[in-house]
Amino acid sequence: MRVAAIVFSPTLENTVPIAEACLRFSPQLCIQRKNTLFIEIGKCRTIYREETFLARLRLLLAKFGLSAKIAIGDSMLDALVLALHGTLDPARLSLGCFPLYLDLYETDPKSSGIAQRMIDNLAQVGITRVSQFMQLPTSEIPGRFGAAGLLIRARILGEMESGWPLWVAQEKIIEHIELYENDHCQTLEPLLFYLKPVLDRAFSRLWGRGLRASSIKFSLRLEKFSTVKEPIREWTMEFILPQSTARGTLPIIRERLERDLARKPLESSVIGIDLQILQSMRGYSGQKNFFHSREEQEEIFNSALSQLSEGLGKGKVFRASIHEEAVAERSWSRTLEQQKNLPDLTDYIPERPTRLLSRPERIQLADELLFIRKRPRRILSWSAVEKIDTDWLGERVERNYYRVDLEGKPPVWIFKNLKDEYYLHGYFE
Amino acid sequence: MAAEPAKILELREMITQKEGRHTHERFASSTLSCGVPRGALTEVSGSAKTEWLIQFLRENPSLKVFWAEVRFSLLPTALHQRGVDASRLLFAECGDELFSAVRMALRCQVFQCIVSPSIYREEKMLKALQLLAEKSNATVFLLTEELQSAWPIKLQFGVKRGILGKGFEIELKKNKGGEVSAPASFPTPVLTETEETFSALSEEVT
Structure with a gap:
């Protein structure tokens, strides 16, 4: 080789x-x-x-x-x-x-x-x-x-080779539509109206191959008047979750076009729309399930997720993936895909607080008072200790956690580290 | 000649149906006898508001939820531990874009329940949310430290833990159109003393 x-x-x-x-x-x-x-x-x-x-x-x-x-x-x-x-x-x-x-x-x-x-x-x-x-x-x-x-x-030593994930060039799916001046396609709504059949055709071709689109490019050809500086406007869209229907994709495109056209409107009427599927990945099976509509529901949910991400930015909208981990901040992670197998945490991890501070906050203790941001709170009761001690390979955590009930305030989740310092880490709001 | 109240109610319902609004549907809650109105804003305050909301989501397992926060501090593990399937929740850390995120989520018409901190001080923002909530028939929960007086909010209550940390004590402040009783499919919840007091007060006001 x-x-x-x-x-x-x-x-x-x-x-x-x-x-x-x-x-x-x-x-x-x-x-x-x-x-x-x-x-x-x-x-x-x-x-x-x-x-x-x-x-x-x-x-x-x-x-x-x-x-x-x-x-x-x-x-x-x-x-x-x-x-x-x-x-x-x-x-x-x-x-x-x-x-x-x-x-x-x-x-x-x-x-x-x-x-x-x-x-x-x-x-x-x-x-x-x-x-x-x-x-x-x-x-x-x-x-x-x-x-x-x-x-x-x-x-x-060359005893173990890495596998070779083969890359195969993808067949290009391109669709277009020609428009005339009297179609008056210069604003968002008519544009989406004419874009829909183009998307429908492209997604039907994808569906036939059992694929979903993860990236598309579409361009608008404008009437070439002397005043038009940019006769072709192009948009490339990468969906954070692959899309398989025009119905799911149109709101995402609307979100983007609404923003871009408000900033820079089209200079003349659109005379043609070209759409290309840039990237695709495996989709659901061609036949809909007769007994349930889970895939359809999932598709709708994914479309909403993509639409929100388009508006708010990548990484701002997410799902939670739960892990079997005693350290609270590592017990979940942000993800886009739906978690298939949720871990059973019963009898493994005591009940966690509903709110967790991004950084534990130093607090002081004196007799029956807990000072949070220098404000005294009267302690009503302490829970039993929960010792958390991770292995040394990862980032080591050695803490003793307590749930503390306070007078007139939600219970707090605090820990004591090896230096006998107390930190507020969350609260049961 | 005075019209019969039943006829007026029927007419009102017909008008709201024609307008595509849904005013009489309510989500069940074992701790809130009046239920939670769909297509409306509900404001929740108190030291156990998140815990109560988690219990509400557990009792309504079919709801698709959008949970927006300015800076994300919720611990999804806690939701999972309390019996809420985290896969039907979508979370967002919105920063300054909170209002537009909630508006966008409502416009999607995918979510039946939207949770957001109550930082909307302008009435026109609340009005916009109320209209969108009505159109998408979704419940918008606004979590707050202190309940505000704003007419677009339909239901307002405070939640704190019950005696010995068991259950919740609910103080109902406002319940617009609160004549709807708990759905028949759920057992009638036992009211705490405070809730009974406030329900009675609310009835008197009506």
Whole structure:
């Protein structure tokens, strides 16, 4: 196997266009890792040599106006390490390559943190090179660095390869509609009226393939008067949750157009609308369920979520994913997808407060008084202690929690740390 | 000749139906005998308001909920622990965009229940929310420290924990159109003394 790794510099957000152009070299491409393109060229060695490939690739990159670090190795990891660190020699290779070995495609957001903690811990005992790390006895690694340490070691030795998520160029779905001057399409409502059948057609084609749209581009062609400075207006929309119907998508488009057209109205009537599905992903099954409408409900909910996100901004609207975790701030995370299997927390975690402070607040205790922001509150009762002590691999938390009932105020959730300091962390409002 | 009150009520109902408004539907609540009106604003205050709201959501498991906050401090784990399916809730951290977020959520017509902090001091904002709530037939819960006097709000009450932390004590301040009784499918809730007092007061006023 011979793999070429192409790491773009400066960072390239969308690698799909260049990947499509690189299909001339090999059908086996991977764009799973951000800003990186992998091409398997080993099987094409009878068609071209590596030098020819490199020369052609550089020419192609120049056509696209891109610059990149390119390296060829025996595996994806080797090629990427060569491209980013310039060597595969363990004596020269720094531990900075650990995140690559741990999570090549950067799919787990926690992996870089784990790798960095490993690097810091090893640096404290004077280990800075891969060769030094490889001299550590294998039996010592799981106890100190867990599964992550073993995985890195196995990948450095080439005992465990990363999978190759194959990328296949998508068929383009393009729809358009021609309009006339007497259609008087220059404002939002007629625009949405004419856009709907275009969307309907595009989504029907997607539905037939069992797909949903996650990104679309539509452009409006305007009547070319001499006063019109921008005869084509374009919008690219990335839905935070894929859409499968025009009914769900139109409100999202309305939200965007309402804002943009208020800021910059159309200069003349629209004479044509072009719509292209840029990205799609697997959808629901073609046949609706006869006995329930869960998928439909989910679709409506997702559409509302996308619409709200369009208005408020990404990350502002979310669902909650609950985790089986005693540390309250880690017991849930923001997500967009519906959580399928909710954990059963009964008998595992005592009842948590309804409100949690983003940062615990220091409080003082004196006799039967609790001072919150220097205001005294009379304590009525204390609950039994709940000890929380996490493992040392993650960010360690050692706290003793209490629910405290106060006079005339909602009960509060406080903790005492190892230094015997008290903090307010939440309240049962 | 004086018209019969029943006929007037019937006529009123016909007019509201023609206008596409829904004034007589109420969500059941085991702690609030009058229920919670749909398509209207409800303001809740008191030291146990969030706990009460969570119980209300548990009692109405089919509701799709949009929970908006200026700075998100709710702990969804607590909702899950108290028996609320978090998957039917959508949360939003809105900052200064709270009003437009709630308005947008109402315009979606997907959510039957919307929760927001009560920071709308201008009556025209409340009026806008009330109209949208009526149109989408959704209940908007406004959580506040102190109840305000604003006519677009249909139901206002304060909630605190009951004796020994069991149940809730509800102080009803306002219940516009409160003649609707608890739905028959739910057992008639036992009122706390305070609630009875306020219900009686409200009836007297009516």
